[in-house]
Amino acid sequence: MRAQLRKYIDDLSDKVRKACGFDDNRFPVDLELCVANIGGDMVRAERRPQSIIEKVGSESFRVSVWQGMSPSKDRMCVAHELGHLFLHMGFCVDEDNWNAFSAGQEDPKRLFGYMDIDYEARSFGLAFLIPRYALEHEVWKQQGGGRVDLKPIAAHFGVAADDVREQGQWLGVFYRDFWPWLSTLVAVPWTTASVDGHAS
Numbered sequence: 001m002r003a004q005l006r007k008y009i010d011d012l013s014d015k016v017r018k019a020c021g022f023d024d025n026r027f028p029v030d031l032e033l034c035v036a037n038i039g040g041d042m043v044r045a046e047r048r049p050q051s052i053i054e055k056v057g058s059e060s061f062r063v064s065v066w067q068g069m070s071p072s073k074d075r076m077c078v079a080h081e082l083g084h085l086f087l088h089m090g091f092c093v094d095e096d097n098w099n100a101f102s103a104g105q106e107d108p109k110r111l112f113g114y115m116d117i118d119y120e121a122r123s124f125g126l127a128f129l130i131p132r133y134a135l136e137h138e139v140w141k142q143q144g145g146g147r148v149d150l151k152p153i154a155a156h157f158g159v160a161a162d163d164v165r166e167q168g169q170w171l172g173v174f175y176r177d178f179w180p181w182l183s184t185l186v187a188v189p190w191t192t193a194s195v196d197g198h199a200s
Contacts, residue, residue, distance in 0.1 A: 006123065
């Protein structure tokens with residue numbers, strides 16, 4: 001992903017999180033409350049697909065999530081769908097794009113297997129639930145001999161350890177690991193200044 005697009009997604013995820021009413025130090029993000037705060041509602045579906053987002057009205061949307069998922073998977077799916085909502089449907093971002101959707105409609109490009117938009121939505125979801133400054137702070141708190149245990153960090157953000165691994169490696173917080181089954185990773189050394197003043 002281009003650095004400029006990545007930065008846009010990271011910045012947008014921060015703005016959306018704050019618009020939902022969550023400050024920089026409030027984790028895990030309450031996704032039910034977040035969706036409600038920005039005009040949406042959530043439905044737990046008995047059948048697959050895992051998740052879907054659709055326009056309901058001129059200022060509202062619905063996220064449907066399959067009820068058979070683990071809590072961490074459920075959270076990531078909701079955040080992923082919010083990525084589609086803002087990045088690809090234009091909710092509160094691109095009025096013309098949003099108005100082009102009819103009630104009950106999702107992004108038609110998803111139906112034809114456009115991989116790029118799912119990748120972008122996944123990146124939004126990771127940035128929304130695990131922002132850089134907060135991840136760096138959690139890693140900094142436990143960094144001892146260089147290796148970092150992903151499980152307590154994942155619990156802090158309410159996500160799976162694999163999500164922490166993916167986001168941390170994309171951000172350069174962790175070195176790339178050739179043993180993905182391990183629950184620890186080697187953190188990239190940095191000074192405490194790199195936690196951007198969010199250290200307690």
